[in-house]
Amino acid sequence: MFKMKFYDRLKALRISSSMTQKELSKKIGVSVVTVRNWESGNKSPSMSAIISLAKTFRVSTDYMLGVTPDIETDNALLNLSEKSLILNYRVLDNYGRKVVETLCRLEKQRVTDNSIVTLSESQRPCRYIPKYLMPSAAGFSAPLDGEEFEMMLVDGNVPYDADFAVSIQGDSMFPLIRNGDIVYVKKTSELKNGEVGIFSVDGAAYCKQYYIDNNGNLTLVSANPHYKSTNVFISADSNSEVRCYGKVLLKTKTSLPNYFVK
Secondary structure (H helix, E strand, O other): OOOOHHHHHHHHHHHHOOEEEEEEEHHHOOOHHHHHHHOOOOOOOHHHHHHHHHHHHHOOOOHHOOOOHHHOOOOOOOOOHHHHHHHHOOOOOOHHHHHHHHHHHHHHHHHOHHHOOOOOHHOOOEEEEEEEEEEEOOOOHHHOOOOOEEEEEOOOOOOOOOOOOEEEEOOOOOOOOOOOEEEEEEEEEEOOOOOOEEEEEEEEEEEEEEEEEOOOOOOEEEOOOOHHHHOOOEOOOOOEEEEEEEEEOOOOOOOOOOHOOO
């Protein structure tokens, strides 16, 4: 039998309490960075912090410190399937762990939320896809290369070929996409002129219309004519690193702004 490390125990208690790192940090009066360092094993909490954590999770300080037995050696023993799940979880990378943790939290919410029961069969959530946040700023670290996402339940109204979702902030793509809209994206690196995609240019991410001319020059276009200044031009001989994450699956057919139509 394996013994849980402090950081594993802390993370397990937080997740089972359906609490984010930010929420936990506020409850015990420390920064989010501090909680992250505790959970990664980079730093250890003070005794006063351990007491606060124990009170928050309603366990003894001995349990927090690992003095009392882990859950696997408690009277309420885990079955073989549960132990296997834990062992498999511990060999996952950060992305895999985040997916599993999110799925468990959402499934717990689903089975305990009475409102889900009242939904018709066609309305019930049928699958999970990652949802990323697209900040309103024109340039920022591309979230799709990191872990800033959450898993969301989607129903039959969401396109079946959608691989992930992006929450859009800003009006640069109005009227195709409104501020606050969630768009669904199909992973592909090939787009036709006029289609909307999620792109990364030298590490900065954009939701724009795609246009490439006969000379190979690429322009990422804002659909809103009032945001022409946010268009992104990449010449054919540029050394910029350009990546297409996928095609935005819009309900209406898209078209290029008039100044690109010959």
